Amino acid sequence: MNADDLLLLVTRQMPFGKYQGRLIADLPGHYLAWFAREGFPKGEIGRLLQLAFELDHNGLSSLLDPLRKR
Template structure:
């Protein structure tokens, strides 16, 4: 994991699916767990979803709070 990945979790939005447009850090746990069971997509989005699932599963989501609102990577 790169430290920059944590910033991406609070700035990058889900590009498709039921939660399209929602920040990856704001995706519900059941959705992240579904990906964990069915398989994460390839590429950056899959890597970020896997990281967020691990953070959520371990109850560490509040650690992202200080990163919210900071400028960082562009939303894509």
């Protein structure tokens, strides 16, 4: 993980799918869990989705709150 990835979670929007246009940090846990089961996409989006899943799954999503206020 790159430290800049945390900032990208609160600024990058989901580019496709049911939640297209929603910030990656705001994606629901069940959607992230679906990717964890089925496979994350390749590239930056996949890396960010995997990080968002790990934060959500481990109850650490509040770590992003200070970054949202920037």
